[in-house]
Amino acid sequence: MQGKKTFKDEKELLFSLSAHVPEHNFYRRLKQQLDLSFLTELTRGYYGKCGQQSVDPVVFFKLCLVGYLENITSDRKLIEHCSLRLDLLYFLDYQLDEPLPWHSTVSRTRQLYPEALFESLFDRVFSLCVEKGMVRGDTQAVDSAPVKANASMDSLLLKQPLESVQQQEADKQRMLQKNSKPAQPITAPAHQLRKLEKHHENLRGTFTSLGSTHEKAQLVSNKTHYSPHDPDARISVKPGKARKLNYHCSMVVDTAKGFISHVRADFADGRDSQHLPSLVTQVQGRLRENGLLMQELLADTGYSNGSNYFMLRAAGHHRLDSRVRDVQARDSGLPL
Structure with missing residues (x-):
């Protein structure tokens, strides 16, 4: 049935x-x-x-x-x-x-x-994982990726001279009545702005020769433009990708079980190599608090520069071969 x-x-x-x-x-x-x-x-x-x-x-x-x-x-x-x-x-x-x-x-x-509360929770969970034997600590791997901001390149505004911004700050009541947002001042040095303007002139010449009219996506810079919807977002680009407003996310992983030992968000207008010293210092501190010792740090060539190699050598590290894609760093207690 x-x-x-x-x-x-x-x-x-x-x-x-x-x-x-x-x-x-x-x-x-x-x-x-x-x-x-x-x-x-x-x-x-x-x-x-x-x-x-x-x-x-x-x-x-x-x-x-x-x-x-x-x-x-x-x-x-x-x-x-x-x-x-x-x-x-x-x-x-x-x-x-x-x-x-x-x-x-x-x-x-x-x-x-606050941010400190989330960090406290991260440290507590990290300690629990150390107790369970999920973290070995001797080998750490670091890498980064851009995280897309919730803002559009079409909404970028031109930064104003510092004097103009100060005038706007002095008239806050008027801005509140109009429901407008304060502009950001230009903080880049004059020589960088001249170099940027020369680069833009070369781009304009290229656009003219190619008959292109889509110049806005190519002629903006973090030195001269900002997003009013997300002022902390920065213009960045990866090879083969379009320019977008991003954040820079760095992550350090313990290679034993793939456990995340540190994660951090930064402005997207910096290089990986600029963030390496502080990342290593923070990871070393967390590992020391749990009785662990970092002996090797794996990173791609984006983290490699003369300053980082000099500091690693000054701390007594060796086997620093620029042809391989790793940096060996033995924990000596010195700030990197």
Whole structure:
């Protein structure tokens, strides 16, 4: 006899969420190993003593972790995604019929906490992974990638002379009434601006000879232009890619288990080699706090320059061959 399924919405349902999440499920095992209860006391000072209850800080940071693991950058999509997954609801300590936090609450909570709090959480999780034997520490690999800013190249504005910006700052009330944003001053030295103008003149000549009229994408610079929507974004380009407003993300990974030992965001108008000394110093400090010693650092040729080689040699390091794509650095306690 042929069967036919008819859906009938239950008004009352006895349902055990933990019974429907398998023991081998990743988020169930992660929940058993990751104890974030210390965040309650760590974040207590950012809340008042009366009023409506906020989202649990532990839930907020678990949502951030899920967003990273599931590659979801939108808070709205993150909440929708979690509401459709039994294992994620169990990981967040929410029942099947319990509404998750509103997506705007997640965004406001992210703005509430300072950067130091996120770093404290990173250090605590790093220490937990060291205790579990997931971090060896002797070999670290560093690389970087541009992260696209939420701003368009078409929205770039020309920076104003410093005197003009000071005049605008003195008239803040007028700007607030017009709902305008203050301009950024030109901070580049005069000789750099002259060199940039000469380069732009050469480009204009090339455009004229080719009959092209699309000059704006080629004739902007971080020295003379800025984004009013995201002033911290910088114009950058990778070989074979279009110029965009980006951030510079550096990441250091322990090669034993592929665990991230350090991550940092910087302005996108700097070279990789400029960030290497501070990255090494920060990674060395975190490893020392956990009783580990970095003996070798792997990096591509973008991190190589004379200054970095000189500092590494001054610290007593050897086998610095520019033909290979790694830099060996033995921890001597000296700042790099």
